[in-house]
Amino acid sequence: xxxxxxxSSQIGHxxxxxxxxxxxxxxxxxxxxxxxxxxPNGTNETFDGYKFxxxxxxxxxxxxxxxGNLFSNNYGDGLRLDSSSTMxxxxxxxxxxxxxxxxxxxxxxxxGFTGMWQHNNRQYHPRLEMVCxxxxxxxxARAGDYRPTExxxxxxxxxxYWEYGNSGQQDSGSQWWIGYxxxxxxxxxVFNSQLYLHGISLQILYRTAASAQTPDGRFWNFKPIIAKDxxxxxxxxxxxxxxxxxxxxxxxxxxxxxxxxxxxx
Numbered sequence: 001x002x003x004x005x006x007x008s009s010q011i012g013h014x015x016x017x018x019x020x021x022x023x024x025x026x027x028x029x030x031x032x033x034x035x036x037x038x039x040p041n042g043t044n045e046t047f048d049g050y051k052f053x054x055x056x057x058x059x060x061x062x063x064x065x066x067x068g069n070l071f072s073n074n075y076g077d078g079l080r081l082d083s084s085s086t087m088x089x090x091x092x093x094x095x096x097x098x099x100x101x102x103x104x105x106x107x108x109x110x111x112g113f114t115g116m117w118q119h120n121n122r123q124y125h126p127r128l129e130m131v132c133x134x135x136x137x138x139x140x141a142r143a144g145d146y147r148p149t150e151x152x153x154x155x156x157x158x159x160x161y162w163e164y165g166n167s168g169q170q171d172s173g174s175q176w177w178i179g180y181x182x183x184x185x186x187x188x189x190v191f192n193s194q195l196y197l198h199g200i201s202l203q204i205l206y207r208t209a210a211s212a213q214t215p216d217g218r219f220w221n222f223k224p225i226i227a228k229d230x231x232x233x234x235x236x237x238x239x240x241x242x243x244x245x246x247x248x249x250x251x252x253x254x255x256x257x258x259x260x261x262x263x264x265x
Contacts, residue, residue, distance in 0.1 A: 008107075009241035012228035014114050014152065016235035018160070018175045021114055023238035027223040028071035029107065030200060034099035035067040043094055045201070047132040047145035052203050055092040062086075063093050063206055070097065070200075070222045075118065078220025081126040081204060086212035090205060093126070098199035100136055106196040112148050112181030112225035112233055113200075117162060119217030122169040123209040126217045128178060129164055134199030135190065143195050146186040152179035152235060181225055181233050188230045197224070 008027050015021040041061065044053035056063070066080040081093065110133060119125035130147065137143045155163035160176045170176070182190065189195070206215050225233045 007242075008224060008226050010236070010244040011109075011226045012231070012234060013236040013241050014112065014179060014225045014233040015223065015241055016237060018116070018177050020236070020238040020241065021116060021177060021221055021223070022073075024223070024241045026071070026073045028105060029110065029113065029197060029222060029224045030071070030097045031099065031104045032069040032071055032097060034097045034102075034104060034199070036096040036098050038094040038096055039063070039065070045094070047134070047201060048147045050130055050132065050147060050203075052094045052096075052130070052132065052201050053092055054094045057089045057091045063091055065093070065095065068218075068220075070115070070219055072220050075116075075218055075220055078116075078218040080216070080218045081206075082216040083206070083214050086214050087124065087206060087208045088210070088212035090208055093204040093206060095202040095204055096199065098134060098201075100140055100142075100198045104198055106136070106198060107224055107226070108194050108196050109191050109227040110197040110224045111187045111190055111227045112150075112152070112179070113222055114152070114177065114179040114225065115219060115222035117176040117178060117217065117219050118172075118174065119170070119215070120172050121213060121215065122172050124207065124213040124215040125170070125172065126204045126206050126215055127166075127170065128162065128202060128219065129205045130203040131180065132201040133182070133197055134201065135195035136198045137193065137195060143193065144189065146182055146190070148180035148182050150181050150183050150232070152181060152233065153177070179235070184230070184232070187227060187232065191227045191230050
């Protein structure tokens, strides 16, 4: 049995900016306690043609994770990535939430995400480089690893919209909005097969500069985009996202396998 019930944004819609994202409520994508330790140097897995890896770039690991709640509405409870000492060289960190057999949410038809990022230094911070969704079918069998690579908003330093792979310095102390969805062919696969989300992988770059400083940043407020069909998401304000028919998202405490009708009618 679920310990609580919360609601997703209206199917087919996603929060359009920072304000909307902050005002639609708690919408977890996964059970955050399924965090996996990918900290050992050289840890790597290739999903959907992309290599997710941890690279200390040296003999000592200075990267740290609080293994926090990526989906929390509260900045303070989010996923904090910082360092135990100063860094003068870029590092890579593989972060993953993953569970197919125990407690999880197993949301159907997840085709994208929106989320928030904030850090404390323009030159030294952990930044998001890539994401991959991990799916299973109704029986629990692995059914695909697909990267949401279609950005919902182009990079903007003035509006603080993030895009994978941006270089250079980035404003600190600001809430950066991140939004991506699967490409069209992947959306069709996920929706037509009604695949269930059981994991998410994130590639993090600890970005540094010539001298040595202490990177620190958080990711939080990550929310699922639930498909209504095979088309892409519509960016909407908080009121629109909170209106209409929405999928019930079972909270932590549900058990495998997925059963029953999860739509709210």
